[in-house]
Amino acid sequence: MEQLQRNPADQRSGVAELREHFEAAKKRNAMTILAPASDEVNQGHSKAKDDTTKCRRIYIARHAERVDFTFGNWTPYSFDAAGNYIRRDLNMPRTLLQRKSCHWKRDTPLTNLGRYQAHLTGEAMKDAGVQIDLVYSSPSFRCIQTASSILEGLGLLETIPIRVEPGLFEWLMWCREGLPEWLSNEELVSSGYNIAMDYKPISTAQDLSQILDESLSEYYRRNSELADQLFRTTNGNILIIGHAGTLDTCTRHLEGGGVPTTADFIRLLLKIPFCSVVAIESAVLDGNRWKLVDPPCAPMTNTKNDRFDWKVLK
Known part of the structure; x- marks a missing residue:
């Protein structure tokens, strides 16, 4: 369990720790939440419901909190010699699909908090009157x-199947040793996920495996061309x-960027936390040009919660 505990060399004095928490609390209490008046919010939500024939919206979200970013090198301590999963923290999944730990290491699941973050995002989108027709x-x-x-x-779990699109995978520079071994659509369906089995992806895993030396400009081109094709053909x-x-x-x-x-790209990534959502809109009155617009829901903020060791009370 060493990996799940703090390294004593990294710990600071109690006074410094308290000062840091105090300063963080002061900053949090001083935050100004920039939000429209309630009547403006309600008008915006009803507009999202009423104007679907006049404009089209695309919502793009980052995945929620992931296990490896929360617990570090978690797999050596979370599987026994027989490969059985052992839950080491309440924020870890209660159960996992039967799979070699090496595959989980490279294709991490969400934490329980991550699942809740995503559910809250869906609820907020539903409250905002968001209508979704397709999911990739x-x-x-x-x-x-x-x-x-x-x-x-959103209340659409049984209604809208997920279209798995390998072309949406992250920058391949981080996979020089090869792609992760993703779960197949059949494995996902057998595990209870609503997957569109008839969807033919724009890019396949085989396509990606041929461009593992992808440059940043090539990554942007791959995703922008994929997005354009999705917008144009649906x-x-x-x-x-x-x-x-x-x-x-x-x-x-x-936006012409x-x-x-x-x-700059790495700095940008650090400003996009888990479950961040952006929205783009194409309106008839605006010549059907795509542009970034206000997201349908508020951002999500949560505090850091360090791992507790009851032995500190001894």
Whole structure:
């Protein structure tokens, strides 16, 4: 369990720790929540319901909180010698699909908090009057889970199947050793996920395996061209679940922006937390041009909650 505990060398004095928490609390209490008046919110929500014939909306979200970013190198301590999963923390999944731990390491699931984050996002979108007709997801399991939980919050879990699109996977520079072994559509369906079995993806895993040396500009081109094809060949409102970069790679070209430098891209990713949502709209009155508009729901903020060791009380 060493990986799930703090390294004593990284711990600071109690006084410094309290000061940090105090300063963080002061900043949080001083936050100004910028929101429209309640009547403006209600008008906006009703407009989202009434104007579907006059405009089209695409919602793009990052997946929710992932196990490996929360617990680090979690797999060596979460599976016994026989490969059976052992839950080490209440924020870890209660159960996992039968799968080798090496595959979970490269295709991490969501935490329980992550599932709840996604469900809350779906509920907020439903409260805002959002209507969804099609759902596309990266094949990463964390994205499939996020899509499923958002649909659950929207009340559309049984209504809209998820279209698994490998082309939405993140920048391949991070997979130089090879792609993760994703769960197949059949495995997902047998595990209770509503997957569109008749969907033919624009890009396959085989296609991606041929471009593992992908540059940043190639990554932006892959996602922007995929997004353009989805927008052009479908009707209705779309929900896309991808990675932090997806929010920019699928929309930047619509605003006339160029590919950022790698340094700027990394800095941008750090500003896109779990379950971030952006919205783009194409309106008849605006010449059907796509543009970024206000997201349908408020952002989500939560505090850090360190792992508790009851022995500190001894």
